[in-house]
Amino acid sequence: MASAQGRAKRLGAWLTHPAAKPVLFALALLPFAWLVYGAVANKLGANPAEYLIRSTGDWTLRFLCITLAVTPLRVITATPALARMRRMLGLFVYFYVVLHLLCYSWFDMGLDFEDIAKDIAKRPFILVGFSAFVLLTPMAATSFNRAIRALGAQRWQLLHRLIYLIAGLGILHFFWMRAGKNNFGEVAVYAAIIAAFLGWRLFKYVARKQAARHASGRPQSPARG
Numbered sequence: 001m002a003s004a005q006g007r008a009k010r011l012g013a014w015l016t017h018p019a020a021k022p023v024l025f026a027l028a029l030l031p032f033a034w035l036v037y038g039a040v041a042n043k044l045g046a047n048p049a050e051y052l053i054r055s056t057g058d059w060t061l062r063f064l065c066i067t068l069a070v071t072p073l074r075v076i077t078a079t080p081a082l083a084r085m086r087r088m089l090g091l092f093v094y095f096y097v098v099l100h101l102l103c104y105s106w107f108d109m110g111l112d113f114e115d116i117a118k119d120i121a122k123r124p125f126i127l128v129g130f131s132a133f134v135l136l137t138p139m140a141a142t143s144f145n146r147a148i149r150a151l152g153a154q155r156w157q158l159l160h161r162l163i164y165l166i167a168g169l170g171i172l173h174f175f176w177m178r179a180g181k182n183n184f185g186e187v188a189v190y191a192a193i194i195a196a197f198l199g200w201r202l203f204k205y206v207a208r209k210q211a212a213r214h215a216s217g218r219p220q221s222p223a224r225g
């Protein structure tokens with residue numbers, strides 16, 4: 001018990017260190033650096049365009065899972081300092097989805113915007129991915145302190161709950177893409193991770209509601225005097 005507390009304390013101290021954010025930023029850029037290096041050094045296999053589209057899709061989903069993990073980890077390990085990293089991780093979801101969209105628009109569609117619009121309307125799995133991107137945009141745009149103040153905490157929180165819908169759309173997009181190949185192993189792993197985080201949130205929500213109901217139903221102590 002004491003060692004768990006000690007570990008949480010050490011993690012908290014590390015996360016509040018001035019170097020923590022720059023280190024995390026550099027780590028989150030590593031997949032991008034690897035893709036740039038791979039493209040320049042011609043190390044992306046026989047079909048580099050497909051490799052780039054798929055890798056950026058994978059990293060979008062991975063950062064989505066990492067971002068969703070922050071709150072459960074913060075609560076379970078009693079490490080409030082983890083919250084400092086959530087905004088940056090969320091913005092990396094947006095960074096990788098923009099790269100994913102750019103790779104698709106450029107390598108698959110030759111930056112022909114009329115063709116892109118037609119393809120989005122024609123292929124359901126692209127439409128689902130695009131919807132997730134559209135929903136992520138207001139979240140990324142309102143992740144700054146001034147936007148939080150302008151929206152008000154409650155509206156901001158409501159908007160940012162969209163993350164679960166976005167994660168669901170991301171999984172559906174991935175599932176649909178793999179459906180043609182009957183290859184669902186990886187999709188199932190990501191779906192299970194996201195379902196576990198959502199389940200944890202729902203459990204906490206129900207527990208909070210029940211605690212509030214019990215507190216309000218408790219008999220009042222007799223008035224003094």
Ligand code: HEM
Nearest residue numbers: 053054057058060061097101104126129130132133170174
């Ligand atoms: C939150 C949003 C999104 C997520 C999480 C996501 C995730 C993914 C994932 C995991 C893959 C499969 C990678 C693999 O096979 O290893 C993928 C593939 C793909 N995605 Fe997305 N994506 C998103 C948005 C989009 C958008 C906005 C577009 C384009 C408008 C798009 C177009 C594609 C295409 C064309 C493929 C490759 C299909 C193929 O190679 O057959 N995605 N995406």
